[in-house]
Amino acid sequence: xxxxSIKTRRYIFLxxxxxxxxxxxxxxxxxxxxxxxxxxxxxxxxxxxxxxxxSAWHFENYSKAFMENDFLRYGMNSIIVGVGVLVLxxxxxxxxxxxxxxxxxxxxKLIFSLYGALVFIAMGSVTLxxxxxxxxxxHINKSLLGLILALVGGQITNVLLVSGFVTxxxxxxxxxAIIDGCSQYRTFFQIIFPLLRPILAVVALFSFRTAWxxxxxxxxxxxxTPSIKTLTVAVVQMKYSxxxxxxxxxxxxxxxxxxxxxxxxYIFAHKQFINGLTAGAVKG
Amino acid sequence: MKITKKRLRESAVAYSLLWPNLLLFICFSLxxxxxxxxxxxxxxxxxxxTETFTGLENFMRVFRDEIYWKSVLNTFEYAxxxxxxxxxxxxxxxxxxxKKIKGxxxxxxxxxxxxxxxxxxxxxxxxLLFNVYNGEINRMLMGIGLISSPINWLGADHAxxxxxxVAIWGALGNYMVYFLAGLQQxxxxxxxxxxxxxxxxxxKLWYITIPMMGPILKxxxxxxxxxxxxxxxxxxxxxxxxxxxxxMVMTLYAYKFFFPVSAANTVxxxxxxxxxLSFVSAIIAGVITILFLxxxxxxxxx
Numbered sequence: 021x022x023x024x025s026i027k028t029r030r031y032i033f034l035x036x037x038x039x040x041x042x043x044x045x046x047x048x049x050x051x052x053x054x055x056x057x058x059x060x061x062x063x064x065x066x067x068x069x070x071x072x073x074x075s076a077w078h079f080e081n082y083s084k085a086f087m088e089n090d091f092l093r094y095g096m097n098s099i100i101v102g103v104g105v106l107v108l109x110x111x112x113x114x115x116x117x118x119x120x121x122x123x124x125x126x127x128x129k130l131i132f133s134l135y136g137a138l139v140f141i142a143m144g145s146v147t148l149x150x151x152x153x154x155x156x157x158x159h160i161n162k163s164l165l166g167l168i169l170a171l172v173g174g175q176i177t178n179v180l181l182v183s184g185f186v187t188x189x190x191x192x193x194x195x196x197a198i199i200d201g202c203s204q205y206r207t208f209f210q211i212i213f214p215l216l217r218p219i220l221a222v223v224a225l226f227s228f229r230t231a232w233x234x235x236x237x238x239x240x241x242x243x244x245t246p247s248i249k250t251l252t253v254a255v256v257q258m259k260y261s262x263x264x265x266x267x268x269x270x271x272x273x274x275x276x277x278x279x280x281x282x283x284x285x286y287i288f289a290h291k292q293f294i295n296g297l298t299a300g301a302v303k304g
Numbered sequence: 305m306k307i308t309k310k311r312l313r314e315s316a317v318a319y320s321l322l323w324p325n326l327l328l329f330i331c332f333s334l335x336x337x338x339x340x341x342x343x344x345x346x347x348x349x350x351x352x353x354t355e356t357f358t359g360l361e362n363f364m365r366v367f368r369d370e371i372y373w374k375s376v377l378n379t380f381e382y383a384x385x386x387x388x389x390x391x392x393x394x395x396x397x398x399x400x401x402x403k404k405i406k407g408x409x410x411x412x413x414x415x416x417x418x419x420x421x422x423x424x425x426x427x428x429x430x431x432l433l434f435n436v437y438n439g440e441i442n443r444m445l446m447g448i449g450l451i452s453s454p455i456n457w458l459g460a461d462h463a464x465x466x467x468x469x470v471a472i473w474g475a476l477g478n479y480m481v482y483f484l485a486g487l488q489q490x491x492x493x494x495x496x497x498x499x500x501x502x503x504x505x506x507x508k509l510w511y512i513t514i515p516m517m518g519p520i521l522k523x524x525x526x527x528x529x530x531x532x533x534x535x536x537x538x539x540x541x542x543x544x545x546x547x548x549x550x551x552m553v554m555t556l557y558a559y560k561f562f563f564p565v566s567a568a569n570t571v572x573x574x575x576x577x578x579x580x581l582s583f584v585s586a587i588i589a590g591v592i593t594i595l596f597l598x599x600x601x602x603x604x605x606x
Contacts, residue, residue: 029505037400044397045414048476052417054440055429067438108324116325125318126311131326138333142534142589143340144555146582147332149562149575150339154331156351174333179325204317235424235537240563256424256541259431260566268432278425286420290413293420297478298485 055279058272066268081273089254089270091277097164098251098278102232104168109227110220113175117182117216118208122194135176148240155241162245167238171231178223181299185219186212222296225289232282251278344579349572362580372581375545375552376588378464382553383532385468390475391528395517397476398483399509412484416477423474427541430470434458434542463543463551470538475531479524486520487513522600526593533589540565554585 058066059081060074085091119125120132151170152161160166189212197207235252242249249257255274258264264271286293319326344362348355366372397415401408418426433441434457442454457466490513498512536555539545544565545552561578564571 026504033505034405037403037405040396041400041411041415044393044476045411048415048418048473051426051429051433051473052421054433058432066432066440069440069443112325112328115321119318119322123314123318123321124311125315127315128318131322134334135329138337141337142530142586143336144534144582144585145536145559145562146340146579147336148559149573149578150336151332153339153351154335169328170332172328172332174329175325176329176333205321208321229420233420233422233425235422235541239567243563243567246567252422252425256428257567259428259541260568268438271428271432275425275429279421282420282422286413286417290416294412294416294481297419297481 052279052283055272055275059269059276061269061272063266063269066272078269081269082277085270085273085277089258089274091251091254091274093247094249094251094254095277097248098232100164101168101171101238101250102228104164105171105231106224106228108168108172109175109178110224112172113178113182113223114213114216114220115208116175116179117184118186118212120179120183121186122191135174135179138174139176139180145236148236151237152240161241162248164248167241167248167250168231170237170241171234172227175223175227178227182216182219182223185216189215219299221292222299225285225292225296228285229282229293232278340579340582342579343576344583346576346579348575350575355576358576362577363584365577366580366584369581371549371552372554372557372584374549375554375557376585378549378551379533379553381464382467382471382535382551383529385464386471386475386532386535387525387528389468390472390479391525393472394476394479395483397480398487399513401480402484402487412477412480415480418474419477421474423537424541426474427470427538430466430538431458431542434466458543458547460547460550463547467539467542467551470542471532471535474538475528479528482520482524482527483517486517486524489520490516525600526596529593529596530589533585533592554581554588558582558585 057072057074060077060079061070061081062075062078064070065075120128155161155166155170158166160169193211193215194207197211198204202211232250233252234250235256238250238253239256242253255271255278258267258271258274261267343355345357345359346355347358347361397411401412433439436442436454436456436458439457441457442451445451446454456462494512494516495508498508503512534555536553536559539551539553539556540559543551545556545560549557558578558581560571561574561581562571563573
């Protein structure tokens with residue numbers, strides 16, 4: 021009797037749990053499915069209503085998006101920016117994280133407390149203009165390089181993340197390498213850097229995602245230089261085009277073009293994405 | 305410490321590795337703060353115009369600016385609405401999916417999906433979905449008979465609700481993963497010994513799991529508050545803060561004194577005033593966080 025009732029309870033819990041989880045999944049996935057299926061529909065199907073699946077698969081929406089809106093160029097820009105930010109983020113966070121964790125040097129206290137203080141300040145949109153002035157002072161405000169540098173930025177959280185990870189690597193390794201005659205730089209690049217792979221993978225994944233998805237910084241830097249627009253900016257700006265109302269299908273094709281690469285990345289690396297989010301919290 | 309030759313040499317090595325990050329930090333993290341702290345006392349229209357020191361004039365204007373204080377209230381409403389639904393729902397999801405039920409990993413990766421999407425691009429998609437006459441949401445709701453006439457989702461009455469729904473969509477997976485990490489830190493022995501003592505189902509959840517999550521919940525809530533106060537991408541694309549500032553939030557309001565919302569628009573920049581707005585907003589966000597910390601400390605003392 022007792023066992024029966026526990027079993028029934030468990031059954032009820034599982035049913036409710038599954039229903040809840042399925043409803044939440046439908047909620048999160050629907051807009052993405054709508055985007056991708058919608059990108060093959062006609063404008064009339066989208067605005068006047070139609071079936072869930074497209075009545076016919078209009079691949080020409082994509083060629084329209086690519087040809088008329090110059091998405092090939094903006095896609096290339098996005099790839100250059102994404103990869104550039106990834107490489108620079110990995111390089112700068114690994115060196116800085118290593119130095120903060122291992123070295124004692126003049127000014128360390130001051131610099132480290134500045135990093136620590138700025139983690140907690142939510143600056144909002146005010147950073148955009150000073151960022152722009154820095155780039156224009158350096159005469160790189162009209163180039164992808166400027167955008168890449170602005171998007172890499174200070175990497176404060178990632179530096180702290182990497183520095184925490186370096187602390188878990190035994191110092192004996194560095195010391196042994198130095199005794200064996202390794203220079204300080206070789207010790208870092210050949211001994212420590214390879215050991216940082218797990219945490220640098222997280223930095224790489226998240227910085228690529230941030231750069232690929234970024235809108236505001238990319239938008240303000242490309243306002244006066246449309247040729248360096250990224251895909252995200254180009255797609256979002258379609259909303260403001262004159263014939264936007266007649267081009268829902270092209271907008272969704274554009275949105276799909278910008279979403280699909282990151283979706284493919286997610287299919288292969290969803291574990292890393294999900295675990296990476298709490299990488300810094302593992303040791304609490 | 306005395307500056308010795310050895311220490312100088314070590315510092316040189318350290319800086320030779322640190323400088324790329326330090327330079328980017330100074331240019332793009334530190335400089336913007338200093339810039340704001342200076343220009344909030346100036347009237348300034350950008351490169352090529354003169355800057356005039358105006359003392360506290362910008363701040364006087366902030367305090368008289370009704371639209372700004374409306375945007376502050378909107379930010380509170382937005383943050384509260386987002387957090388009040390997201391936190392319990394994502395905790396429930398984490399609680400369910402932490403029990404090794406079938407398909408748990410699959411559910412997790414689907415619910416996490418919005419987290420990797422560009423909120424600006426998805427803002428465009430939601431703009432179409434929530435469109436009053438042609439949008440799929442109204443068509444669906446009318447199809448199943450839930451509403452009889454289309455709801456103006458992006459109109460003044462509902463824009464804020466729509467933004468909250470969309471914010472929840474984007475945040476669920478994020479907080480679910482935080483809670484999952486928290487749940488996995490609860491030692492299995494505690495749960496087992498409670499079971500031996502006869503605790504089941506909801507009693508176990510209420511008396512063991514939730515209290516043990518306390519410290520982590522505090523961190524998660526702090527993060528949630530900070531994030532909600534800074535959200536603006538989705539709002540910029542979806543409603544631009546409108547109509548008639550009905551969905552204007554603090555950061556977006558300040559933004560509009562710096563840059564236009566699209567390449568087709570222009571603004572007459574008022575950088576000094578934008579800086580003052582941003583400073584006041586940062587203070588408000590800071591005060592809220594401190595109040596929350598004090599409140600939660602009192603809670604855990606009880």
